[in-house]
Amino acid sequence: MPMLESLLVPYRQFDEFLDLGGWVVGWIVLCALVMWTLVLERSWFLLRIYPQLRNDCVREWREREERTSWTAQRIRTAMVSELRLAMESGLPIIRVMVPMSPLLGLLGTVVGMLQVFDAMTAARSADTRAMADGISHAMIATMAGLVVSLLGLFCAHLLGSRVKLETAKLNDLLDAAP
Template identity: 45%
Template sequence: MLEAAIEGVLTPLRSIQEFMAAGGFVLWWIFVAAVLLWTLILERYWFFRRVLPQRRQAVKQQWMARVERRSWTARRVREALISQVDASMNVTLPVIQVLISLCPLFGLLGTVTGMIEVFDVMALKGTSDARAMAAGVSRATIPTMAGMVIGLSGLLSINRFRKRVKVETERLGDELAYTG
C-alpha cells in the first residue's frame, strides 16, 4: 500500500525530470525564473486581496482625522498619501515585468544551444543519424515553448495588475475628498 503511494508520487516527478533533461540546462533557468515570477504574482494577488483594503482604510482614517482638508498643504498631504499607496501597489511590478521579458529570451537561448547541438551532430556524423539530430531539435524547441508559455502567463497577470493599480489609485483619490 505504501509502495503504491510512493510510486504514485514519484511517477509525476520522473516525468518532470525527463522533461527537464530533454530541454537542457536552459530549461532549469526558465524554471527558476518561473518560480520567482509566480511567487511575485501570487504575492501581488495577496496584496490586492488582503493588504490593500487595510492600507486604504488607514489612509482614509488619516485623511479624515485632519481638521482642514482644503488648503494647499492639505492637498499636498492628500497627494502624498495617494502616492504612498500607489507606490506600494507598484513595488514588485517592475521585477515581474523583467522576469516576463526574460523567460522568452531564455527560451531563445535554449533554441540556439539546441541548434548548435544539431549542427555538431551533423558535423560529426553527417545527416544520417536522425535520432541524434532529433534530440538536438527537441532540446531546441522545448525551452522555446516553456519560455513563451511562462512569459505569456505572466503577461496576462501584469496587465491585470496595472489596470488594478490605476483603478485603485483613482478610487482612493475619489474617497479622499477635499471638504472639511
C-alpha cells in the same frame, strides 16, 4: 509502495521535461518561480493587506480638520502616492520576467540547433537520432519560454490594471471625504 510511486509520477515527469529541454529550461523554470512568487505575493497584498492600509489612509484624511489648503492637498497627494508605490512594489520585476522568458527560450533554441550541427559534424552525416535530440531541446525550450512569458504578461497586465483602479478609487475616496 504503490502510493509512493504514484506520488513520484509528477516529479519524474517534470524531471523528464527538464532533461528533454536542456539546461536552459532550468533557467526558464527559475524565472517562472520568481515571477509566480511575486504574482502571488502581490495578489495577497492587494486582497488582504492593501484594504487595511487604504482604510487607515482614509481615516487619517477624515480626521484632519483642514483639507482644502495647498499643504493639505500635497499631503493627500503624498498619501495616495505612498499607497500606489506600495501596490506597485514587485511589478517591475514581473515585467522584466515577461520578456526574459522568451529570450531564454531563444537561447535554448540556439543551443539545441548547435547540438544538431555538432551531431551532424561528429557523424559526418545526418544522424536522425542525434538531430532529433537537438531539435527537441530547441523546441521544448522555446515552448517553455513562450508559455511563461504569456502567463506573466497576463498577470502583469491584471495586476497593473488593479493598481490603476485602486489608485483611482483611493483618489475618489479622499476627495469625497466630508
